[in-house]
Amino acid sequence: MAQRTGEMADGGGFELGDVVDPPIAPNIICPLVTVSDLPSPTAAGRNLKEWLQEQFNKKPEEQSEDALLHNAAYVGDLDTLRNLLQEDSFRERINEKSVWCCGWLPCTPLRIAATAGQGACVAYLIGQGAKVDLVDVKGQTALYVAVVNGHLDCVTILLEAGADPNGSRHHRSTPVYHAARVGRVDILQELIRFHADVDVDHQLGARPPFGAARTLTTLVVCPLYISAAYRHLHCFSLLLAAGAQPDYNYNGPVSREALAKGLASCLLDAVLRHGCEAAFVRLLLDHGAEPSLVPWEHPHREGATAGGRERVDPEALQLYLEARRCPRRLTYQCRISIRKVMGKHRLKHIPSLPLPDPIQNFLLHQN
Numbered sequence: 001m002a003q004r005t006g007e008m009a010d011g012g013g014f015e016l017g018d019v020v021d022p023p024i025a026p027n028i029i030c031p032l033v034t035v036s037d038l039p040s041p042t043a044a045g046r047n048l049k050e051w052l053q054e055q056f057n058k059k060p061e062e063q064s065e066d067a068l069l070h071n072a073a074y075v076g077d078l079d080t081l082r083n084l085l086q087e088d089s090f091r092e093r094i095n096e097k098s099v100w101c102c103g104w105l106p107c108t109p110l111r112i113a114a115t116a117g118q119g120a121c122v123a124y125l126i127g128q129g130a131k132v133d134l135v136d137v138k139g140q141t142a143l144y145v146a147v148v149n150g151h152l153d154c155v156t157i158l159l160e161a162g163a164d165p166n167g168s169r170h171h172r173s174t175p176v177y178h179a180a181r182v183g184r185v186d187i188l189q190e191l192i193r194f195h196a197d198v199d200v201d202h203q204l205g206a207r208p209p210f211g212a213a214r215t216l217t218t219l220v221v222c223p224l225y226i227s228a229a230y231r232h233l234h235c236f237s238l239l240l241a242a243g244a245q246p247d248y249n250y251n252g253p254v255s256r257e258a259l260a261k262g263l264a265s266c267l268l269d270a271v272l273r274h275g276c277e278a279a280f281v282r283l284l285l286d287h288g289a290e291p292s293l294v295p296w297e298h299p300h301r302e303g304a305t306a307g308g309r310e311r312v313d314p315e316a317l318q319l320y321l322e323a324r325r326c327p328r329r330l331t332y333q334c335r336i337s338i339r340k341v342m343g344k345h346r347l348k349h350i351p352s353l354p355l356p357d358p359i360q361n362f363l364l365h366q367n
Contacts, residue, residue, distance in 0.1 A: 070098050073109035073125065076118035081109075085128050095131050107136050114142040114158065117151035122158065132163040139170030147175040147187055155190055165196035174203060180223040180239065183232035188239075195345065198223060198244040201251050213252035218262050219270055222249035228271045228280055237283055241365055243344020246289040266293040268320065278315040286365060288336040291324040335363055 069090055072080040084090040097106040110130040113121040122142070126132060133141055143163040146154035155175075159165060167174045176196050179188040192198065200221055204214045219225040224244055227235040240246060247266050248254050256265065264270035268289045271280040285291070328336075339347060350363050361367045 067098055069093055069096075069109050070107065070112050073113040073118060073121050074116050076113075076116065076121055078120050078124060081121060081124060091128070094125065094129055095134060097134075097136065105136055105138065108134055108142075110134070111136055111140070111142045111145060114146040114151065114154045115149055117146075117149060117154055119151070119153040119157055122146075122154050126157070126161045132158055132161050133168070135168045135170055139168050139172075141168050141171075143167060144171065144173070144175050144178070147178050147184075147191075150182075150184060150187070152184075152186055152190065155187055159190060159194040165191045165194045166202040169203070172203075174223075176239075177221075177223050177226060180227040180232065180235045181230060183227075183230060183235055185232075185234045185238060188235055192238065192242045198239045198242045198344065199249050199251055204250060204252055215253045215255050215258075216248055216250045217255045217258035219248070219259065219264055219267065220262075222267070224249040224267055225264075225270055228267070228276050229274055231276065233277075233279055236280060240283055240287045241347075243339070243347050244287075246284050246287040247293055260295060265295050266290070269294045272312050272316060272320060275311055275313055276316060277313055278319050281316040281319045285319065285323050285328075286332070288340070291320060294320065294324075331362075335365075338363060 069081070069084050071077075072084065085094065095108055095110075097108055099106050107115075108130065110122060110125045110132070111134070113125060132143070135141055141163065143155065143158045143165070144167045146158060165175060174196075176188065176191050176198060179191060200216070200223070201213075203221065204216060224236060224239050224246075227239065239249075245251055247268070248259075249267060259265050264273055266289070268281065268284050268291065271284065272294065342350075347364075350360055353360065355363075358367070
């Protein structure tokens with residue numbers, strides 16, 4: 001699926017489960033732009049934009065003034081931001097969602113600065129009282145759009161300011177999912193460092209009013225699945241090392257019947273069917289994936305291309321068949337059990353345990 005520039009800039013071009021070509025970030029040095037350099041709306045878009053401004057800007061007769069703060073955030077005009085926020089009228093608008101010069105989606109200044117990668121403006125706005133977890137009309141937080149647009153500096157600033165690393169439940173995707181899909185190991189590491197959930201528990205967890213966890217019916221929503229589909233081995237490894245559940249990437253109820261009718265019955269089945277290299281299978285098995293969940297022992301005679309999927313990698317297939325025939329060694333079972341008892345949120349404390357280095361490395365899968 002082709003990706004349009006406007007979709008990336010807006011942070012709204014992707015939905016959870018989409019499988020598209022990962023974006024390539026060109027090394028472009030942008031010239032310094034000030035608010036006065038910004039274009040005016042085109043004639044074709046003027047009516048819609050005026051309507052949006054009437055809906056979201058407080059005073060239609062002062063539309064140009066309403067957008068000054070937002071426009072300055074977009075172009076990184078820090079001097080203008082400082083000058084504007086000295087006035088009470090603009091300080092009151094720091095969390096206001098308005099239509100701005102280069103966008104149609106009503107956003108806060110912080111959300112706009114994060115989209116554009118204006119790290120200095122992001123930090124300044126937060127220091128002036130901008131709320132980090134406000135969502136736009138699509139449920140996207142400033143952190144999520146910073147991740148989508150690949151702005152590591154903005155991601156770090158927002159996380160250090162207390163932004164929810166899991167994004168918002170009102171949006172169908174998460175920062176972790178997007179970073180895993182496009183292979184941004186650096187961003188994924190930052191999210192994990194600030195306790196982002198590497199499973200889909202956050203998205204499928206208990207919801208009011210009934211409080212029951214939702215049932216997983218497809219693997220497409222899982223960060224592990226999408227990182228394997230795009231062959232991002234480093235992201236795949238990082239998610240597992242951080243405690244991602246190796247069978248379903250979810251710790252709630254699972255509909256095996258629904259999964260069997262879909263792309264794959266479990267993650268091990270998925271990496272085999274997608275033709276992933278043996279390293280993906282080895283990582284899953286080392287972290288406790290159950291081979292018996294794969295509903296077949298041998299690929300189809302016609303070349304293991306069920307549903308048009310790629311041919312199963314011979315080395316990966318051999319690893320799976322050996323694991324299915326032979327039980328794991330006791331030392332590996334112990335490691336899996338210890339990590340499971342500790343829980344994914346405490347694995348980071350393993351290096352501080354009073355254990356010999358070889359045992360620590362073994363528990364961290366660094367042996």
